[in-house]
Amino acid sequence: MKPPFAPSKRYPFAVSALALIAVLLSAACGTPDANRPAAQPQVTAPAPSPPPAVVAEPPPPPPPEILRELTEAEEIEVGNAIAAGLLGASPLAKSQQQQKYLNNVGFWLALNSGRPELPWHFGIIESSTINAFATPGGNVFVTRGLIERTRSESELAGILAREIAHVVQRHYLNDFRKNAPKWLIADVVSLKSNGLASDSGRAIARVGLEGFARGLPREDVFEADKIGIAIAGRSGYEPYGLVAVLQTLNAIPPNDPAMALFNTTHPSPADRLATLEKDLPPWYEAFAKPNPALARYSAAFKPPKPL
């Protein structure tokens, strides 16, 4: 079979046309680094002056080999493997009451999201660090350190809703597909029969955990903030709970060790607040009737003392 980029007599422009399509596709698929400039089409254009010391235009990068789209069943298996990996790093909180409470808040939010049919699981991770995680397929985790910084059920809902938004928008799934080597698809297909602790499970978890350590593109974080607020609002929560959480996080000293991983994997709370202020429709305020102070939140978690 002829290589795809070989010119032929009948289609002399096949090379440049295919190359053009390839680079435009690779630009459209996005990159983990939002600062990387979009690939330029391979047409000659006058260089801006004064030009930097570059001798020639580098050839366009080859199209990235992204893992094929996964079925929902495969997505769930991948997410479960990543969740098992995360729980290998830090265990669950043992309080049944707190975990059930979290799952009720989360499941209610998920029912009002774009993917209510997923097998949503929510867990408190017993870690003093401040963070939250979501896997493909609907496993969502919040650390003890972050829970302790919330004041109310609506703030907790704000956090869970934006993690749900990551799953609904497939942000972590797309990250997994971009960063998983192509041969990993065999592990994905065989995972259900091999089990989460198999070599397949480990390989999949490795890619997912590397994604958590790297963080998502900034646009994905901003998008999840905005969609999360909508999910919380649609669920009957006053929608600014997440804004309150971001205000709290913005007030934590940047060198606090509890924030170490969070700071390297997210845009700053200040940037997220500024973005939300710009992006939230002002008419959301009409839905901001405060929720009654829910005793069940205080029964599950003692809120922090005022600063």
Place this chain on the structure above:
Amino acid sequence: MLLLAAIGSVAAAALVFAEPAVTVKEVSLRQTPASDAKTLATVPPGTRVNLVKREGAWVELQAGKNTGWTKFFDIRLPVATGGRSGGAQTPGLDAAALGKAAPNVQEFSLLLTFASSKQQAQAFAKAGKLDARKLERNQ
């Protein structure tokens, strides 16, 4: 004495929480949480104020002898000095921990036991007076 204590506790209950805040732009303190409400006072950016309470997108601020409402985005909370997490404790869930984690299937099975359901979640919402609603621009 008992009466004073009773009055004190009623006054405290009226405050959701009172914490220091700083304005980050010129702020109009309004009589009620509405953009067309009467402005009672104007406060320059960088002013230390007390955040008396929050209602959704609006906060009630006390600046000197003036108290009024402005947008939650108009203030920031000051960065704490000498934070809660004090000394150098190993955080645990850092990049290194993620790098060497091995799947814990038992813990994952435990996660599944906490799952809610559509029925439970709907009952939970009802008990908390949370009604599902459409977010639509009305009027």
